[in-house]
Amino acid sequence: MLTAIDFLIVSSLLFSLGVVGIIINRKNVIVLLMCIELILLAVNTNFITFARFLGDTGGEIFVFFILTVAAAEAAIGLAILVVLYRARNSINVQDLNLLQG
């Protein structure tokens, strides 16, 4: 039989892969956004696991809202990225030093 620990271990591994991705791909904004998506996926899996094993629907409702907010975040993030590429002709994080003064 599957236990909650199996799902929790898999989602924690996925979360740490997302964190590692943010650390090693710190130049590329698109890959950073994708790593945030991975982290959100891990969090959602965790929520569903707890909702299922505790028998509480609230966790699944929360996943619904996280999906909504993540979709909005991805849309606005990609729009900012497109504007950034038009202005700077690059998406390198290192080029984004306008606010450094």
Add this chain to the structure above:
Amino acid sequence: MPVEKVIFYCFAALMLFAAFMVITSRHPVRAVLFLVLSFISASALWLLLEAEFLAIILVLVYVGAVMVLFLFVVMMLNMNTAPLKEGFSRYLPLGILIGVLFAGQVIWLLLDNQALLPEWRSLQRHAADYNNTEILGRALYSDYLYPFEIAGVILLVAIVAAIALTFRGTKSSRKQNISEQVKVTKADRLRIIKD
């Protein structure tokens, strides 16, 4: 080994492999495609947890809309990927260290406290007439009605923000500029040639 465990391990391994390829692949298009694979395997795991509605939503909305948006943006921006990878090997040891530390800590904590959670030991299947969509819908339209409406507002704000950010105006449209029309003076329109 029961068939559920086989399915679980297959899809969990596929998901972790795809996530690994997302963070290490050289080209962003390949990374997006592996991200899609990761989402689809995650939705199989959610199906195993009997969250059918959310699994379908993940495939339809997330893979079908958000990931396609990612793919469009990646293909639209003609970027040079070579300088974007230059810090990769420098930060790799730090990344592996933090990842191993984090994952090891969480897994150690989970395995150590496994005995505290006896009611979570094994997954009891729901009855055959269990309807996940109906239960979610009932909760969403009764207890979570106001958060649901706020979620709609958030989506509207996202639409407005994305369009306002990327819209550059149409060049071919012929429209009036009222403030310039009001501010016009006689000298702008007439050139008086004195004899």
